[in-house]
Amino acid sequence: MGQPQVSIILPTYNESQNILRILNSIKESIPSAVSAQTIVVDDNSPDGTGRIVEEYLRSMIDTVGYTVEIIHRRAKTSLSSAILQGIQHARGDTIIVMDSDFSHPPSIIPKLIEALRTRCDIAVASRYIRGGKIHGWPAKRKIISKSATIIAKNVLNIKTADPMSGFFAFRKNLLEGIIFDGLGFKILMEILVKARGARIVEIPYTFHDREEGNSKFNSHIIKDYCKSVWRLYRHGGIEPRRSVRFLSKAGRFYTVGTSGFLINYIISLLLTHQIPEVWYLHANILGIASSMTSNYILNKIWTFQDRDFSPKRVATQYAKFVGFSSMGAAVQLGIVFSLVEGGWSYPASLGVGVLTAALGNYILNKKWTFKERLWG
Numbered sequence: 001m002g003q004p005q006v007s008i009i010l011p012t013y014n015e016s017q018n019i020l021r022i023l024n025s026i027k028e029s030i031p032s033a034v035s036a037q038t039i040v041v042d043d044n045s046p047d048g049t050g051r052i053v054e055e056y057l058r059s060m061i062d063t064v065g066y067t068v069e070i071i072h073r074r075a076k077t078s079l080s081s082a083i084l085q086g087i088q089h090a091r092g093d094t095i096i097v098m099d100s101d102f103s104h105p106p107s108i109i110p111k112l113i114e115a116l117r118t119r120c121d122i123a124v125a126s127r128y129i130r131g132g133k134i135h136g137w138p139a140k141r142k143i144i145s146k147s148a149t150i151i152a153k154n155v156l157n158i159k160t161a162d163p164m165s166g167f168f169a170f171r172k173n174l175l176e177g178i179i180f181d182g183l184g185f186k187i188l189m190e191i192l193v194k195a196r197g198a199r200i201v202e203i204p205y206t207f208h209d210r211e212e213g214n215s216k217f218n219s220h221i222i223k224d225y226c227k228s229v230w231r232l233y234r235h236g237g238i239e240p241r242r243s244v245r246f247l248s249k250a251g252r253f254y255t256v257g258t259s260g261f262l263i264n265y266i267i268s269l270l271l272t273h274q275i276p277e278v279w280y281l282h283a284n285i286l287g288i289a290s291s292m293t294s295n296y297i298l299n300k301i302w303t304f305q306d307r308d309f310s311p312k313r314v315a316t317q318y319a320k321f322v323g324f325s326s327m328g329a330a331v332q333l334g335i336v337f338s339l340v341e342g343g344w345s346y347p348a349s350l351g352v353g354v355l356t357a358a359l360g361n362y363i364l365n366k367k368w369t370f371k372e373r374l375w376g
């Protein structure tokens with residue numbers, strides 16, 4: 001056969017009960033006008049999936065315009081890396097990725113090819129648009145999938161409804177120049193982040209949980225997913241939603257605050273311990289000053305990533321930072337005093353006072369000391 005137009009990547013691990021049926025079903029689903037190859041990528045399945053495919057290849061009757069090939073990998077590393085290896089091997093200019101356990105109905109293949117041909121760069125078979133469904137998954141799995149989707153969409157600013165889909169198609173040249181991490185299960189998510197600007201179309205389908213064999217989904221895959229989101233986030237070029245930026249900076253700001261609390265406490269205590277002549281209030285003042293200084297430095301470098309260290313800028317920022325922090329303390333005292341005097345209990349008043357001061361501190365320093373826009 002000459003150059004196939006479409007390459008279907010079919011990763012397998014212990015799919016002996018599904019592999020022959022899925023190969024036949026795929027073959028029947030490919031439009032007759034389209035030449036195609038199916039590339040099975042097997043990770044040395046202990047149940048002999050690879051051997052079954054080899055036998056099938058020997059007995060296969062030549063079909064014009066259609067071939068099946070197999071890549072044997074020595075061991076199971078990750079689904080994403082198996083798919084990437086299949087893609088490297090592919091000769092078609094259109095790539096389709098799908099599972100081998102009938103979760104992804106081959107009848108959708110023509111729709112993916114058609115969408116790619118006429119109106120997009122990536123065609124995603126989607127469970128999460130109108131007309132899409134999941135059949136046979138326990139609630140737990142549904143919740144995990146939905147949560148992962150919400151995280152990906154917000155943190156990585158992905159617009160696609162089902163970035164976790166394992167069933168999708170794209171033109172091979174879309175990946176030129178992209179370097180992949182290949183972690184875990186979510187190769188589509190990585191493609192969506194790294195091939196920015198691609199036109200994406202989603203095609204609804206019903207996901208059916210497998211009837212034969214076992215899922216390879218486990219807690220490692222969740223861990224790999226988190227790692228992958230983190231790396232893709234650091235990969236840059238991504239503008240996460242403003243709410244995410246606001247909260248992640250708040251997280252760093254209060255982490256710095258906590259470290260300041262420790263520094264304050266330790267220095268105030270150590271000084272009186274080491275030098276008995278030091279008056280405890282002087283020790284405490286030094287503790288406060290040290291923690292304010294370390295808080296300022298860490299917030300400048302880490303929380304707000306400000307790299308301008310010109311003396312004038314540092315001096316004004318430091319003055320403002322110390323000013324706002326002291327003001328926070330005063331406001332807190334004021335709130336606690338007026339609430340307690342107004343009849344509130346001390347613990348409740350303290351809660352309101354501390355929260356107000358902490359929030360005020362973040363907002364004032366973000367806006368006025370580090371001159372950032374408040375929301376974002």
Ligand code: GDD
Nearest residue numbers: 011012013041043078079082099100164165166215216217
């Ligand atoms: N070669 C290889 N190596 N194949 C693998 C590996 C691996 O490490 N892990 C899984 N596979 C194959 C399986 O044999 C199957 O064909 C396909 O990849 C999907 O694996 P399943 O174990 O059936 O995954 P699932 O059904 O739990 O997860 C499904 O839903 C996810 C979306 O939430 C799959 O469709 C995923 O692709 C999808 O991301």
Ligand code: MN
Nearest residue numbers: 099101103210
């Ligand atoms: Mn499955």
